[in-house]
Amino acid sequence: MKSHIFLTFIAAALLLASPAGAQERKPDAPGAKWEGLADTPQMGWSSWNKFQTNINETLIKDIADRMVSLGLVDAGYVYLNLDDGWHGERDERGFIHEDPEKFPSGMKALADYLHSKGIKLGIYSDAGTNTCACYAGSLGHEYQDAFMYAYWGVDYLKYDWCYTNDINPKGAYALMRNALRAAGRPIFFSMCEWGSSKPWEWAAEVGHSWRTTGDIGVGFLPIPQRYDENGNKMWTPLGVMPIVDLNEPLRKYAGPGHWNDPDMLEVGNGKLTLAENRAHFALWCMMASPLLLGNDVVNMKKEHLEILENKRLIAVDQDALGKQAKRIRKSRIFDVLVRPLADGAIALCVLNKSRRSQKFEFDLTALKNEEYVKDYTKTSYVMENLWDGRKVADVNSVSATIASHDAIVWKLK
Numbered sequence: 351m352k353s354h355i356f357l358t359f360i361a362a363a364l365l366l367a368s369p370a371g372a373q374e375r376k377p378d379a380p381g382a383k384w385e386g387l388a389d390t391p392q393m394g395w396s397s398w399n400k401f402q403t404n405i406n407e408t409l410i411k412d413i414a415d416r417m418v419s420l421g422l423v424d425a426g427y428v429y430l431n432l433d434d435g436w437h438g439e440r441d442e443r444g445f446i447h448e449d450p451e452k453f454p455s456g457m458k459a460l461a462d463y464l465h466s467k468g469i470k471l472g473i474y475s476d477a478g479t480n481t482c483a484c485y486a487g488s489l490g491h492e493y494q495d496a497f498m499y500a501y502w503g504v505d506y507l508k509y510d511w512c513y514t515n516d517i518n519p520k521g522a523y524a525l526m527r528n529a530l531r532a533a534g535r536p537i538f539f540s541m542c543e544w545g546s547s548k549p550w551e552w553a554a555e556v557g558h559s560w561r562t563t564g565d566i567g568v569g570f571l572p573i574p575q576r577y578d579e580n581g582n583k584m585w586t587p588l589g590v591m592p593i594v595d596l597n598e599p600l601r602k603y604a605g606p607g608h609w610n611d612p613d614m615l616e617v618g619n620g621k622l623t624l625a626e627n628r629a630h631f632a633l634w635c636m637m638a639s640p641l642l643l644g645n646d647v648v649n650m651k652k653e654h655l656e657i658l659e660n661k662r663l664i665a666v667d668q669d670a671l672g673k674q675a676k677r678i679r680k681s682r683i684f685d686v687l688v689r690p691l692a693d694g695a696i697a698l699c700v701l702n703k704s705r706r707s708q709k710f711e712f713d714l715t716a717l718k719n720e721e722y723v724k725d726y727t728k729t730s731y732v733m734e735n736l737w738d739g740r741k742v743a744d745v746n747s748v749s750a751t752i753a754s755h756d757a758i759v760w761k762l763k
């Protein structure tokens with residue numbers, strides 16, 4: 351009975367959201383997206399990197415409980431995002447439902463559970479006929495899906511780009527933005543079309559973040575091209591450094607309300623060394639990236655938790671100025687990135703890309719010549735190592751030995 355009333359309500363809402371009504375509301379006018387949801391980059395956990403479509407209610411509740419007990423929610427990781435594979439079938443009226451075997455208590459009950467723990471629920475769909483893992487996409491059901499998400503109590507939507515054929519991305523993403531607005535519940539809109547149509551040039555009024563690259567894999571340097579048994583090229587994910595190379599130059603497009611998204615974190619997913627995990631996290635914080643954990647939180651190692659809960663680095667990521675770092679030096683050995691911060695300080699990150707420990711030396715007064723941070727420079731600084739919080743006063747140069755594939759971030763004030 352209850353669901354009958356709900357469907358009648360949805361049908362009425364769909365009528366209100368008809369194209370004629372939509373024209374009066376100028377759906378493409380700036381401001382139609384939900385404001386105030388992305389003053390700083392989103393933080394949370396997503397199921398994809400570790401579990402792919404092997405998700406279910408028990409796993410997700412365990413992850414949620416663990417996010418609370420490990421202090422991750424308090425550290426700012428407030429979204430719990432179900433990626434691909436939560437879907438069941440559309441009913442005869444076209445409404446999407448959760449997979450009844452994976453989520454027997456239903457999506458609304460899961461949202462209530464998460465909300466009771468101070469966690470927000472994220473969900474995933476696709477602008478095409480199907481999701482990338484071939485579940486039902488939202489094409490032709492955008493308003494219905496948005497209303498269903500709002501009814502369930504969803505707080506975040508990642509919207510993917512598989513099976514879109516010749517659909518226009520600007521139209522497709524604006525359509526879902528309008529649907530989310532019409533559904534009446536503030537929902538963070540995370541665009542995921544891998545940078546193909548340069549969303550950074552047009553999507554500030556559409557989404558709260560947009561992916562800038564293809565999918566990340568567990569690798570630091572370029573991941574070797576994969577081939578099938580017949581020698582044909584197969585889809586291959588990107589390592590951390592190739593993603594940095596693609597995302598860093600897009601810094602001018604990011605800012606409060608609209609962020610470049612270089613994909614979810616692989617910290618703690620094996621294969622990466624501890625130094626590489628640190629560097630990956632440090633670079634994402636420098637680039638004002640969404641911090642979406644992609645590991646098995648229930649069984650995570652203490653050393654990975656320590657990286658992910660580093661308050662000083664999280665504060666750089668979440669800095670109110672919202673300026674993505676600029677890479678000011680790039681050599682075979684070191685990359686140097688700088689980022690101005692809201693309190694007048696500079697975050698300085700040095701990455702050792704080589705295969706052995708290297709000594710890094712740098713005259714901090716040279717920062718005066720860097721346009722990006724020029725207004726933030728001093729003749730001497732209090733220099734704080736953000737990994738351990740140790741401070742040294744009155745310095746004007748850096749000299750440090752950095753391990754292979756490790757990154758140090760200092761705050762210069």
Ligand code: GLA
Pocket residue numbers: 398433434481482483510542564565
């Ligand atoms: C695409 C996205 C990934 C993930 C998968 C799910 O590849 O880029 O982040 O959501 O789809 O199938």
